[in-house]
Amino acid sequence: MRIAAGVDVGSTQTKAVLIGANGDGVEVLSRSLIDTGANVRKAAEKAFDECCQAAGVAQADVGFVVGTGYGRYNISFGHTQMTEISCHARGAHFLCPGTRTVIDMGGQDAKAIGVGPSGEVLDFVMNDKCAAGTGRFLANAAEVMGIGLDDIGPLSLRATRPVKIATVCTVFVESDILSYLSQGKKPEDIMGGVHLAIAKRTMSLARRVNIEPLVTMTGGVARNIGMVRALETVLGQKIIVTPDAQFMGAVGAALFSLEKLGESFESSVWREHAVSSGD
Amino acid sequence: MKQFERTFDSLLEGMQDLSFAGVWRWKEQHPGAKSVAFFPVYAPVELVHAAGMLPVLLSGAGDRLDIQHADSRFGSFICSVIKTTMEMAMTGHLEPFDGLLFSSICDSARNLCFVIKRNYPRMYVDFLHLPHSTSDSSVEFLTEEYRRIVVELERMSGAPIQPAALRRSIALYNIQRSLVRQLYDLRAESPYLLRAWESYVLIRSGNFMPVEEHIEILKQALDYLPSRPGKKRDAIRVVIEGAFCEQPPLELIRLLENAGCDIVEDDLAIAQRWFTEDMPLTDDPVRALAESYVHRSVYSSVRHDFSKPRWEGLAEKVRDTRAEAVIFLIAKFCEPAYFDFVLFKKKVDEMGLPHLLLEFEEKLFTFDRLRTEVETFVESLVFD
Amino acid sequence: MAEKPVSEYRGSIHQQQKDLMLDWYQRLDHAAETGDPPTVSMMISGNCVELLEGFGAIPQYPEVNALQLAIRHQSLEPILAAEEMGYAGDNCAYVKADIGCMLKGITPTGGRLPKPTLVLCNFVGCNTYVKWFEHVSAFTGAPLFVLDVPFLRNDTPSQADIDYVVRQLKEVVGQMEELIGRKFDYDRFRQSVAYSSEVEELWSQIKHLAKNSPSPFDAYFDAITLMGPLYVYRGKREGVEFFRAALNELQQKVKAGEGVYDQERFRVVVEGPPPYPYFRTFRDMFASWKAVAVASTYSTVGGLWEFGFRHDAKNPFESVAMHMLAQNVTNRNYLQRYDQIRRYVQEWNADGVIIHFVKSCRLFSAGQGDMRDYFTKQLGVPTLYIESDLEDPRYFAEAQTKNRIDAFFESLEHAKRTAAHAVSA
Amino acid sequence: MPLVAGIDCGSGFTKALVAAQDAPGSELRILGRGRARSGINVDQAASEALEQALGGNSRSDLSYIAATGFGRYNLSFRDIAITEITTAARGAFFLFPRAGAVLDIGSQTTRAIAVKDNGRVNTFKSNDKCAAGSGMFIARAAKYLEVPLEQVGDLSLHAAHSHPISSVCAVLAESEIINHVSSGVSVEDILRGIHDSLADRAGALLKRVGLKDELTFIGGVAHQQGMVRALEQRLNVKVNVAEDCEYVCALGAAVLGLRRLASRN
Ligand SMILES: Nc1ncnc2c1ncn2[C@@H]1O[C@H](COP(=O)(O)OP(=O)(O)O)[C@@H](O)[C@H]1O
Ligand SMILES: Nc1ncnc2c1ncn2[C@@H]1O[C@H](COP(=O)(O)OP(=O)(O)O)[C@@H](O)[C@H]1O
Ligand code: SF4
C-alpha cells in the first residue's frame, strides 16, 4: 500500500490526513486536527505526527506530503505545496463525487470554487483583505454572547425574527450584538441575524462563480449547521456537507501526494514552483 | 392639514415603491405608451415627455433591497447607488421600463450603462454625453446629441416628436421647476413651516408620476404651507452639498434636522431644479434644451462650467440663504463629490464658514456615529 | 533555493528608451529654468501630442510622473499629504500623488518640472481627468482648456462627434497661439501626424509578434517600458527610429525562437493597470509560473493600433479627433473592451485572462465583475480577478495576491494535464 | 456651592465625575470619580459610578447632571446630553489648555479633534467601520501574545526594534503576529511595531484636522506608555496624558454642565 499525506495549515486550525492506496482503491487512514496557534511550523509537525500515530504508520513510510493552507510554506517536512483552492476542489471531488461548486468557509476567509468534472478548478473567488463574514466573525459573536461554538448554529436555527446586522467587521460585530442584547432581543434572533448576514455576504461573493449543483461546503464553518442552513436558504439549493468537511483541504492535498507517488501525470511544474517561492 | 399629511404619506410611499406600481398604473391608463427611466443626475425629461412617455428616475433601491447579485458585477469601492441599481436590474425590478438613459456623470455610472446593456440586450439602453465644457460648440454638439436621442425615442414610440409638443412639455417643466423654486424659497425663509425632509419628499416624488400631477401637488402644498402651524426653533442654518446623485437615507436628513440644523439649501433632487431660469420657448426647442443645459443650468459636481467655478456657486448659495454652516453630505465612493470637496472646502474655509463632512451609504441601519458627529458639530457652534 | 526564472527583457532598446526618457526629463528641467520649450500638461490616454509639435512644445504627463514615483516606492508620502488636505482615501491615487508632490515640492522625476504653459485636459472617458486638471489649474494658476471628447456610445463616432472634436482642436490651437505667442506651424503638425502613423505601424507589428509562441516579449510588463517613448515621441523622428530598432530586435528574437522564458508555460491576457508600487513583486509572481502576457488592455490606453487604426497626414485634424474619440481604450465603452480582450484571447492564443482591479480607477474597474462573468460564464475562458492599486502601496496584499495567482495557474496546469491525459487515453 | 456631575456612558465602562465650583468664576474643583461596567442598564451603571464619585455627598445635592458618551440618551436622570467629542475637547482643554488637538483612542474608535482656544471643537475626524487602528486591535494582539493588557505599554517601551505589521485588518493582523512570533521576533518588538503603526494611523487622522506641537491623548489606550512614546516620536509633538485619562469626557461634561447651570440661573 502506498501512503500519502496532506497537511492543511490553516490560519486557525491545522488539519492532517493520511490516505492509503492499493489495487482496490483509495481510503482515508487517519485525520488529526489541532489549533494552529503561534508556531505554525510546530503545529504542522504535530498534526502530521498525530496523524501518523493514529494510523499506526511511521513517518518514514509516508511516501509524499503535500502542504496546503496559508501556512504551507512553513511546513518543514513537506515535499511540495499547493494552494488550498486546488486542494479543496480535489478533496470535494473525491469525497463528494459530482461536486461542481465548493463553498469553503474557514477561520479567516471564505471562497467559492467552480469545479470541473475531473476535480479541476474552473474558477474561484475569495474574500479580500478583510475578515468580515468569516469563521472568525462567528467565533467572535459566539464569544460575545457567551455561547459555545458548537451551539451557535443550532441556536440560530430557532430564530423567528432575525435581527439586522449592519456591520460586517469581525471586531465591531461585538457592539452590534451588545446593543441588541441591551434592547432585549432574543439570543436566537441575534444569532439568526448574524448567520443570515454572513450567508448573504458569502453568497454575493460566491455568485461570481457559476454556482452549479452539487454544491459542497468545506472548511471548519461547515460544522456549523446554522450556517449551512442559512446558506441553503439564501442560495435556494441543497448544500452537501460531509463529516470530513473541515479536512477537505488536507484530503485534497493527500490525493495530490498520492498522484505524485504514482506519478500518474507529468507534473514537474509543482516542484519547480515550490522551490521558486518557498524559503 | 389632514389632506396635506395624507398626500404626503402617499408621496413617500410612491417614491419608495420598488415595484413601481404608479408606473404600471400609468401604463394601464395609457395603453401602448412607454416609460423610460433615467439614472441621475440630469436627463432631458422634456424629450421623453414630448414623446408621450413617462420619464421616471432610476436611482437605486436605498435600504429596501438586499444586495445579493450585484456585488458579483461591481466590486469593492463602488458607490451603493450603482450596486442597488444593478441589483434592481438583476432581480426584475426594471420590468416596468422600456428604456434606460444614462449620462456622463462619472465613470462608474457610465460603465453601469454598458454592463446593463450587455445583460439586458432587448432593452433600449442609451448613454447621453453631456458636454464637459461650455463653449458654443458644446451647444452645437449637444443639440445633435439630443436629436440622436429624439430619433431613438421616435423609433420606440413610432411617432415623431412635434416641436409644438416639445414646447408644451418644456412649458410644463418650467412650471414644475418654478414651483420647486418657490418651495425652496419658502423653506429658506421659514424652515419651521417646512422641514427639509418634507420638502425633499414633496419634490423627489415628482420623479415617479406625470409632471402634470406633480404640478398640482406642489400648488396645493404651496397654498397650504404658509398657514401651517409651526414655530421658530433654535437651530443653525446649514447648506447641504454633495448628495446630488446617490441619496442619503431619509432618516439621515431627519437626523440632521433633529440634531439642530435647519437645512436651508441642498443639492438633493438637484435635477428638478436644474435650470436657473425658465427655458425659452423657441422655434427649435431641441436646441433650446441644449443651450439651457450649457448656459443656464446650476453648478454641480458632475457638470463642468469653466467660466464660473463651482465653489463660487456654493459661496453664492451660502450668501443667498444666509447660511451659517455647510454640511458636506457625500455618498461613500462618490468620486466627483470627493474631488469637489477639496476645492469647496478651500473656499468655505476662506469664507470662515464652519463645515462638516459626513459620508453615507444607501444602507445604514445604525445612525449612532453620524448622530454623534452632527451633534458635536452643532454643539461646537452653539455652546459657548 | 533555486534561481528564480527571470522574465525581464533587457535588450538594447531597454537602454535606448531610458536615454530617450532621460532626454525628455532634461528638457522639462530646462523648461522649468528658462521657460523654453513651452510645455503642455496632458493626459496619456487619447493624447494629441502631434498638436504640440506644431508649436515646438513638449508634453508633460502627470500620469507618467505618478507612476515613476510609485515604481520607486515614493508614492505614499505625497498621497498622505494630499489626504491631509482633504482628498479622500478613495480618490484616484494618481491624482493624490501628483497634487501631493506639487504641495510638498517633491519632484517625481528627479529634475524640476515647469509650470505648464497650458493645462490641456483631453477628456477621453476618464471623468477624474477633468477634476484632476481643474485642481492642477486651481493650485498652479496655469490656464486650463478642457477638450471635451464625447464618449463612444456606439461602435463608431458620429460625424457630429468628429466635428465637435475638430472644432475644439482648432480652438486649442487658437488658445495656444495666444499663450505661446507663436503661430501654429501646420506643416510641422502634419509631419508629426505622419511620424505618428509610422510609429503606430511599427508598434502594431511589435504587438503582433506576441502571437508567436514563445512570445518574444511580455505585452504587459515589457510593453509598459515601451509605452513611455510611445507617448512622448510618437509624433517625432526619434520615435520612428526607436520603434524601428525595437521591432528589429524583437523580430530577431522570434527568428531565434527566443521567448521571455526558456520555456513558455502559460499565455495570458491582462486587463487593468499594474500595481506600480509592487511592480517587481507582481511580475515575479507571473515569472514563477513562466506565464507571459501576450496582450494587455493597459498598453492600449494611449492608443489602440493593433487593429489597424493609423493617424493620417492627409486629414490631420480629423485623424487626431478620430484617435481621441475611438482609438484608445479609455474612450471606448465597456463592451468594446470585452470584445478587445476576446479578440486577444482568440487571436493571440491565450490560456486565460487576468483582471487586475485597481481601486483608484473606476474607469477601468467599475464593472470588472461583470467582465469576469462574461469571460468565465459566457465564453468559458479561465479568468482570475485580483485587487490592488496602481499607486497606493497600502492596497497590495502580497500573500493573498500570490495565493490567487498560484491557484489560478495550478488550475490551468491541471486543465492542461487532464486534457493531455484525455488525448493519450 | 453648586455640585455638578458629568457621566460618561461608554460602551465598556460608565465613568462619573462630580465637581463643584466654590464661587462664580472660580476654578472647578473635582470632588470624586467613579467607574462601573456599563452592562445593559445604563441608569444602573451610572448610579453605581455616581455613588462612588459623590464621596460623602448625596444625590440630592447635585444641581445638574450632564450625560455624554455612547449611551447618553439612555440615561434617564440627565439634564442634558452632550456628545463625547464635545466633552472630550472640553475636558482636555480644562486639563491642558495649550494643546490644540485631542487624540482619543478607545476600544472601537479613534478620533482626532482639533480644539479652538476656548475649548470648543473646531473639527474632528473618526475612523470608520473598521477596527484596524483602534484599542480593540491592541487588546486582541495582547490576547494573542498572551500578555496582560496592563503590561502592553511597558513591554513596547522596552523594545529594541520596531517590527511593523502590514495588514490593515485587526483580524488578519493576528496571523501576521503569529508569523512574527514563530519566526522568533520578540513580543516587545511586535508590540512596538503595533504601537508605531497605530501612531501612524492616528497621525494621519490628526493631520487631517490640524496638528501643531502639543497633543492631549485620552481614551483607554492612553494608559499605554509605549503608545505615548510612539506618538511623540512619530509625530514629533509633545503628548499630554492625564493621570485619569478615562475620566476626561466625564470631566468635560461636568465643565459644560456647570456652564449650563450658570446660564440657567
Ligand atoms: N464545532 C464547530 N462548530 C462551528 N464552527 C466551528 C466548529 N469548529 C470550528 N469551527 C469554525 O471553523 C473555523 C476554522 O475553520 P478552518 O477551515 O479550519 O479554518 P482555517 O483553515 O482558516 O484554519 C473556526 O474559525 C470556527 O469558526
Ligand atoms: N489599563 C490599561 N492598560 C492598557 N490598555 C488599556 C487599559 N485599559 C484600557 N486599555 C485599552 O483601551 C481600550 C479601551 O478604551 P476605552 O477608552 O475604555 O474604550 P471605550 O470608551 O470605547 O469603551 C482597550 O481596547 C485597550 O486597548
Ligand atoms: S453617487 Fe457619485 S459615484 Fe455614484 S453614480 Fe452617482 S456620481 Fe457616480
Ligand code: SF4
Ligand atoms: S481614474 Fe484611472 S484613468 Fe482616470 S486618472 Fe485615475 S488611474 Fe487614470
Ligand code: SF4
Ligand atoms: S472591517 Fe474589521 S474585519 Fe474588516 S478589515 Fe477592518 S478590522 Fe478587519
